[in-house]
Amino acid sequence: MMWIMRSIRRPLGQFQVAAASFSSSAAAVEAERSIREGVRNDWRREEIKSIYDSPILDLLFHAAQVHRHAHNFREVQQCTLLSIKTGGCSEDCSYCPQSSRYSTGLKAQKLMNEDAVLEAARKAKEAGSTRFCMGAAWRDTVGRKTNFNQILEYVKEIRDMGMEVCCTLGMLEKQQALELKKAGLTAYNHNLDTSREFYPNIITTRTYDERLQTLEYVRDAGINVCSGGIIGLGEAEEDRVGLLHTLATLPIHPESVPINALVAVKGTPLQDQKPVEIWEMIRMIATARIVMPKAMVRLSAGRVRFSMPEQALCFLAGANSIFTGEKLLTTQNNDYDADQTMFKLLGLIPKAPDFSERPAPKEFEPENTEVAAASSG
Numbered sequence: 001m002m003w004i005m006r007s008i009r010r011p012l013g014q015f016q017v018a019a020a021s022f023s024s025s026a027a028a029v030e031a032e033r034s035i036r037e038g039v040r041n042d043w044r045r046e047e048i049k050s051i052y053d054s055p056i057l058d059l060l061f062h063a064a065q066v067h068r069h070a071h072n073f074r075e076v077q078q079c080t081l082l083s084i085k086t087g088g089c090s091e092d093c094s095y096c097p098q099s100s101r102y103s104t105g106l107k108a109q110k111l112m113n114e115d116a117v118l119e120a121a122r123k124a125k126e127a128g129s130t131r132f133c134m135g136a137a138w139r140d141t142v143g144r145k146t147n148f149n150q151i152l153e154y155v156k157e158i159r160d161m162g163m164e165v166c167c168t169l170g171m172l173e174k175q176q177a178l179e180l181k182k183a184g185l186t187a188y189n190h191n192l193d194t195s196r197e198f199y200p201n202i203i204t205t206r207t208y209d210e211r212l213q214t215l216e217y218v219r220d221a222g223i224n225v226c227s228g229g230i231i232g233l234g235e236a237e238e239d240r241v242g243l244l245h246t247l248a249t250l251p252i253h254p255e256s257v258p259i260n261a262l263v264a265v266k267g268t269p270l271q272d273q274k275p276v277e278i279w280e281m282i283r284m285i286a287t288a289r290i291v292m293p294k295a296m297v298r299l300s301a302g303r304v305r306f307s308m309p310e311q312a313l314c315f316l317a318g319a320n321s322i323f324t325g326e327k328l329l330t331t332q333n334n335d336y337d338a339d340q341t342m343f344k345l346l347g348l349i350p351k352a353p354d355f356s357e358r359p360a361p362k363e364f365e366p367e368n369t370e371v372a373a374a375s376s377g
């Protein structure tokens with residue numbers, strides 16, 4: 001009782017000093033700076049490391065503050081990802097069951113026809129998705145003119161349904177980015193996967209710089225960049241920080257940053273990786289939220305392994321986008337009804353589609369586009 005009385009009589013100033021000293025982690029300092037100064041592209045790797053290493057509850061709390069400042073914290077974007085061309089990929093991404101180099105039992109398929117793709121998009125829209133993403137297991141789109149033109153048609157049709165459209169088709173050339181922009185593409189996904197240093201342990205068939213080049217073409221064409229990575233590949237925490245550092249120092253932060261937890265698939269070189277823990281996801285999401293305050297941070301692959309309370313912590317940490325639908329390319333995704341129940345229980349609401357355009361730079365304006373497209377052969 002004496003303690004309570006003494007506490008009550010303590011002057012307010014002392015409480016303020018105490019509160020400040022409890023909350024002086026890098027997460028607190030940098031979150032406050034993000035709120036005060038807005039988006040920054042000049043992050044130093046050590047700064048991001050200090051945020052990442054902050055006490056987890058402090059990191060979570062301050063990321064939630066940044067999230068509430070930059071977004072409507074109740075809104076969660078629902079995207080549907082459809083594999084429109086499955087398997088048979090020439091690349092050697094160690095986590096991917098679609099690589100033709102691994103025996104995962106996955107059968108290579110041709111590009112899905114128009115009716116099937118548009119039907120899937122319609123169903124996704126009916127189920128509440130506002131963004132439809134089409135994935136093709138290709139190294140790149142060079143030499144695939146017929147298929148690429150077909151995909152341009154899909155983009156136009158789905159955009160006309162009133163949905164945002166995203167594609168992930170491997171590496172792009174400059175003129176292909178232009179053609180996708182012309183067709184109405186909202187975003188292009190091309191993940192960096194991990195840090196530059198750890199990357200050669202995961203993929204040897206294309207370089208980190210080639211990935212960055214594709215992101216540059218996409219950005220220059222005025223298409224939103226969607227780029228993130230995967231944790232649980234055997235990387236060190238330093239590599240997770242490295243990935244976030246590369247993303248947060250791009251000339252424009254990605255519009256979307258998918259954070260994936262590895263889904264280890266039998267037959268791939270990473271089949272025996274141990275599952276990512278929820279705390280690792282929270283640390284990644286919260287750090288991404290503080291360093292890229294305006295980005296949509298997507299709780300992506302691996303969500304199926306997390307319980308509703310665990311997912312709630314991810315939303316609190318700043319995730320504001322998910323994939324809905326039965327499958328994520330070739331792996332299992334969360335159940336539709338369970339997602340609906342979760343939205344209701346957590347008071348989440350679907351985010352409306354956003355059709356605001358990023359202007360294409362001058363060299364990409366329509367009259368020049370014709371020239372570039374024509375020269376693409």
Ligand code: SF4
Pocket residue numbers: 089090091092093096097098099136137138139170
């Ligand atoms: S991640 Fe993409 S590029 Fe890599 S093997 Fe799989 S489908 Fe091919």
